[in-house]
Amino acid sequence: MDAQKVAEQILKKVGGPENVHSLVHCMTRLRFTLNDESIVDDEEVKKTQGVLDVMKKNGQYQIIIGNEVGAVYKELNNLGNFGSSDDQPPENKKKQNIFSRVLDVIAGCMAPVIPALIGAAMIKVLLIVLPMIGLLSETSQTYQLLTVIGDGAFYFMPVLIGMSAAKKFGTNQYYAASIALILLHPDFISFMGDASKAGETVRFFNLIPVTDATYAYSVIPIILSVWLLSYIEPLVDKITPAITKNFLKPMLVLLITVPIVMVIVGPIGAIIGEGLSDVVFMIHDYLGFIAVGLIAGVFPFIVITGMHHAFTPVKLSAIAQTGYEAFISIAELCSNMAQGAASLAVSIKSKNKDLKQTAGSSAFSALLAGITEPALYGVTLRLKKPMLGACIGAAAGGLVGGLFQLKSFGVATPAIVTIPQYIEDDRAITLLYVIITMLVTIVISFIATYIIGFEDIPSNDGEEEENDENKEQHTKYALNTGIKIGSPAEGCVISLKEVNDQTFSNELLGKGIAVVPDKGEIVAPFDGRIDVFFETGHAIGLKSESGVELLIHVGLDTVNLEGKYFTPKKEAGEMVKKGETLLAFDIDKIKAAGYDVTTPIIVTNSNEFMDIVGQEKEKVEKLESILTIV
Structure with a gap:
């Protein structure tokens, strides 16, 4: 990555130096406080080489870079000498309107x-x-x-x-x-x-x-x-x-x-x-099956804005009152199937090996388990045109499901494995109806996406040479029987999908696991070297003797504490032994300050391994195995 070129492009696309109020960075993100976010085209920023994604959170315009964020930050400061500021510009405060806050509260x-x-x-x-x-x-x-x-x-x-x-x-x-x-x-x-x-x-x-x-x-x-x-x-x-x-x-x-x-x-x-439920029921009663198709077609955009969380109370209220919900749940089912089918079409049509793999796995998780984030953020939204194909298929499926008057008797994630929740006790034919609805959605989404097409992502220059150069190293990793990574902290181990941060939950930085710590201590999970110890103490980059590059990120958005409550025990460049204390932190004060202490453990060079398997546990001790790397 040419950090100087990336910095120049980013600064230009966020509105130039005059639009930057302040700038800080954490282990993976540039965190801008902009004077006016409205003049920034998010999609243009995402197109910048080296940019993984864009997020807007806590009044910050966050650009996700990954491991090279430090170099890009340095070049940005060379261009503008932005430094940082505790003061939020008044414009950003105004933009956190009541509607956004309500959605954030419901989602949280x-x-x-x-x-x-x-x-x-x-x-x-x-x-x-x-x-x-x-x-x-x-x-x-x-x-x-x-x-x-x-x-x-x-x-x-x-x-x-x-x-x-x-x-x-x-x-x-x-x-x-x-x-x-x-x-x-x-x-x-x-x-x-x-x-x-x-x-x-x-x-x-x-x-x-x-x-x-x-x-x-x-x-x-x-x-x-x-x-x-x-x-x-x-x-x-x-x-x-x-x-x-x-x-x-x-x-x-x-x-x-x-x-x-x-x-x-x-x-x-x-x-x-009850008012929310009444409004939803009124729309359904007024438009009938057409309402199901309309909501199904636009549901991905509802998810992107976070408004889908506002529907959860409506669904639960309907099921509590009548025993079923016949509107939102059906639209959501069709939307999930459409995202999976569109991703499958991309996987088959793309000539980019990495994109084929990403789209294929995203399709599988969306269709089988109803987990659509990888498909939505990693494929359809990223490539744009497949999103249109998914919306067309979802709308068609929603119309069919609405005509069949399908009902959902539960709130399990809509997917192939949860088909039984759509079957009525006294109407066995509803099984056939839901299968037809799903097939219509999948087939139309797939065909629409395949015909509409998309701008394929070209392979990176020099990719083949890099693969040749690293072939021996990759083979070494692929043939091992499993590298065990111990937990760097005591606590509860959860899936990355449960982490309330899209950068980690969507595996943009790599695969891994997360620990919700009980105590304020991080120890070395293996013998190796500290490559990076962030100056605020909240994140550590390690490299094991076997070549595993591991990011330990204590808490979410804790970079904003600017080192408060964190006490590093080691420094970057030091060699460490398994079990040595790397970091102490005041977990109670961090929580009291309003921060989530969930600690993602990310293998940042995940693409160099065949598989990375996390082990969720209700209670884990320090150094107890939580990751297996093949």
Whole structure:
């Protein structure tokens, strides 16, 4: 990479030096604070050689470069001497409008809860399949127990979302969970229900009316309640004398928050949730099957904006009220299938070996498992024209699904493996309907993409020579029986897909795993050398004796802390032994500052290996194996 040339192109495309308020960088990204983001053409920036992607987050215009970011940053400063600034330009503050904030909050609160909901939804899928094939009776005790397991996460979803929202708003998770549990308490539900049936109104102190509302399966009421909690808790903390804080503060927090939630916030949240559902149902009732086709056709763009998270409460509300959802879920199914089919067409038609492989694996994950991020960001959106083919196919499939009046009885990710959630108990023919809908979507998307075509990505100059030069090294890696990489921290191991950052979750920097640490210590996972130790201490680049290049990135967006709470124990260039402490950090203060401490562990030279397999674990000790590299 010619860092100077890349820097010149980037600076020109972001509006020149006069549009740059400040510039910093982390291990992989240039983080611009621009005076006016509206004048920047994102697609033009993405076309720049050396640029992997563009993101807009926390008021920053982030350009993802990868391992060469330091060199590009240096050249940019040579061109403009931007330095950095803590001050955000007022223009950027204005651009974080209320709509964007609401979407960000809903997405941030829902994302951590999704795995639990998917797990419960898949159990519901089993409850459809097993009786259908005669392996389980609907009258059996086993069926009843499995029903409870499948319903639990949905019924008590406000508890899960409450804890997630507490993390988002920076307040106590257990206060949040307590509020949700109070709203779901059987005595409270029974008390309010009995009063409602009798035509009576429950009142606080015989004066303030408490509105009867249903909170099971709900989303909006608990998010609003935790938002309120985030203001009440610090206020109570300020007014509570230190000597009484351990007992008086918790009592006051609940005594102030819960009545306000019961009287005002909870009912308002319920009304908003029902309003969203009513709007969606009204569109469906007015346009019928055409609405399904329209939403299916534009669903990829809804995903890109993050608005698809706003539909989650609507789907859950519909299933809670009627037992099924017949609009958004069908459109989403067609959109997922279309992304997979369009990627498959690209894989077959492209002459670029890397693109064929990327598109092929993206197609597989989208079609089989409904995971569309690799297809959306890595293929269709990247090449543009395949996105048109996918939209055409999704719209066609949505029209067919709408005509068949398909329904979804669960919220598992729409894909081939979750077909059973679209089958009605008393209408076996719905299995045929959903298969036809998916086939129509896949076939039309594939044909449309193949005919419309796309501008193929040319192979990099000198690629063949590089492959020849490294052939011996690649063979050495390919023949080994597995390089084991130990965890650099204690904690919980999660998939990269669960990391709330597209750069890591979409594997733009390489494959790997992520650790949610319990303690503030990072140790060397193998014998090797520290190639890079970022000056803010939040990220380390290592190279093992076997040639594995590993990035350990402590937390998300923690570069903004500018080294605060991080204490490096080693320096770049040092040789280290497995188990040696590389970094200490104050995990509690980082969390209190509002940062996610999830730590991606990325093999940055992933393309030099046959496969990289991560091992998700609920609890991992330091140096316990979490990655196997073949």
